[in-house]
Amino acid sequence: MPNRKVVIDCDTGVDDALALLLALRSPAFDVLGITTVAGNVRLDRVVRNTLIVVEQSGRPTPVYRGQARPLIAPLETAEYAHGHNGLADQPFPEPQTSVCHEHAVDYLVDTFMSSQGDIELIATGPLTNIGLAVMREPRLEDRIPYLTMMAGGITNGNATAAAEFNIFVDPEAADVVFRSRIPKKMIALEPIVEGATISEAEVAQLENSNTTWCQMASKLLRWYLSHRPSPVSPCDPAALAVALDASIAESQMYSVMIETKGQHTRGMTLVDRRRRRLGGEQVTQPNVDVVLRIDTQRYRDLFVRTLLGS
Numbered sequence: 001m002p003n004r005k006v007v008i009d010c011d012t013g014v015d016d017a018l019a020l021l022l023a024l025r026s027p028a029f030d031v032l033g034i035t036t037v038a039g040n041v042r043l044d045r046v047v048r049n050t051l052i053v054v055e056q057s058g059r060p061t062p063v064y065r066g067q068a069r070p071l072i073a074p075l076e077t078a079e080y081a082h083g084h085n086g087l088a089d090q091p092f093p094e095p096q097t098s099v100c101h102e103h104a105v106d107y108l109v110d111t112f113m114s115s116q117g118d119i120e121l122i123a124t125g126p127l128t129n130i131g132l133a134v135m136r137e138p139r140l141e142d143r144i145p146y147l148t149m150m151a152g153g154i155t156n157g158n159a160t161a162a163a164e165f166n167i168f169v170d171p172e173a174a175d176v177v178f179r180s181r182i183p184k185k186m187i188a189l190e191p192i193v194e195g196a197t198i199s200e201a202e203v204a205q206l207e208n209s210n211t212t213w214c215q216m217a218s219k220l221l222r223w224y225l226s227h228r229p230s231p232v233s234p235c236d237p238a239a240l241a242v243a244l245d246a247s248i249a250e251s252q253m254y255s256v257m258i259e260t261k262g263q264h265t266r267g268m269t270l271v272d273r274r275r276r277r278l279g280g281e282q283v284t285q286p287n288v289d290v291v292l293r294i295d296t297q298r299y300r301d302l303f304v305r306t307l308l309g310s
Contacts, residue, residue, distance in 0.1 A: 003027070003028060004028055005032055006121070007108070007120075008123075008124070009121065009129050010035075011041070011046050012087075013041060013081070013086045016040065016125065017053045018217055018236065019239065021057055021213050032061075033064060035129050036065055037104070038066075038077070038128075039077070039126045041077055042077060043066070047065050051097055052093070055093070055095055056093075056212045058211070066105060067104070071132070088219070108140075109140065115143060120147075121182075122147075122149075122243050123150070125166055125169075126167075126169040126170040127166070127174045128170045134180050140182075141180045146182075149185065150166060151164065151186050152166075152186055152189070152256070154190050162268040163268050164269065167267045169267075174269075178258050178269075184288050185243075186269070186288045186290050187235075187239040187291045187294075189235070191291050192233050194294075196238035197231035197233045197299075198224075198233070198303065199231040200230050202221075206221070209308055214307050214308065217307055237303060241294075249295070250291070253290070255271075255285060255287055256269055257284075258270075
C-alpha cells in the first residue's frame with residue numbers, strides 16, 4: 001500500500017518536535033512539506049527548530065516559512081512552556097539546511113490546488129497559515145480531503161480557563177477553518193491529558209537507541225519529566241498518532257464554534273453536545289469529528305514502535 005501523502009503545519013516547540021519526529025519516521029507517511037507559523041515561539045525560532053528536527057529525523061523534507069503573526073491580534077508566545085529557544089533549551093546542532101523560498105501560504109494553495117485530492121493536512125499550531133490559504137483560495141475547501149488538528153478543548157482551556165493555546169493565538173483564523181467545508185478531526189486537550197500519556201518506561205526505551213531521532217525525542221521527553229510528574233502528555237504527538245491510526249481513539253461528530261469576541265472566552269472551542277435545542281429543533285449541523293478518548297497503551301506502543309522502527 002502506498003504511503004499516505006501529508007503536509008504538516010506547525011509552530012515547532014517541544015511537542016511539535018515530537019510530533020514531527022513521529023510523522024517523519026513513520027513508514028505510513030510521505031511528508032511532502034512542512035509549513036511553519038508563529039505560535040509557541042516567534043517565527044524565526046519556529047523555522048530554526050523545524051529545520052533542526054528534520055535534520056535529526058534523518059528524513060530530508062522541505063520547510064516553508066509562514067505567517068509571523070495572527071490575522072488580527074498581537075502574537076502570544078509560550079516560551080514558558082517550551083524553553084527560551086522552543087526546544088527545551090537543549091543544545092541540538094544548528095541546522096545546516098535552509099528554508100524554502102516559497103511562502104507557506106503559497107505552498108499550501110499551490111500544493112492542494114494541483115493535487116488529486118490525495119494529500120492530507122495535519123496542523124499542530126495556530127491555524128493562521130491555513131485560514132489565510134482558505135481565504136485566498138476558497139476552492140481549497142473541496143481540495144483538502146482531511147484536516148487533523150491538535151486544537152481546542154471540550155470543556156476547558158490551557159492558555160485561559162476557556163481557550164486552548166493554538167486556538168487562543170489566532171481565533172479569527174480558526175473560525176475560518178472551522179466554518180469551512182474541509183472534513184476535520186479535532187484532538188482536544190481532555191483526551192490527550194487523560195489518555196495520550198508517555199511514561200518513564202517509554203522514555204527509557206528511546207534512550208537505549210543511538211539514533212539521532214530517538215535521542216532527540218528522549219531528551220525532550222526527559223525535559224518534560226523534569227518539570228511534571230510522570231506520566232506526561234505532550235499535546236501534538238497525540239494528533240499525529242491519531243492521524244496515523246484513527247482506531248486508537250474514539251470520536252464523535254459535533255457542532256464546534258470558535259468564540260472570537262468574548263471578554264473571558266475568546267479562543268474557546270464551543271462544542272455543542274446537545275441532541276436538540278429547547279423546543280425540539282435540531283442543533284447546528286455537526287462540522288467536526290471530536291476525539292473523546294485515546295487508548296493509552298496503544299498510543300504508547302505506536303509512539304515507541306514508530307521511533308524505534310520496529
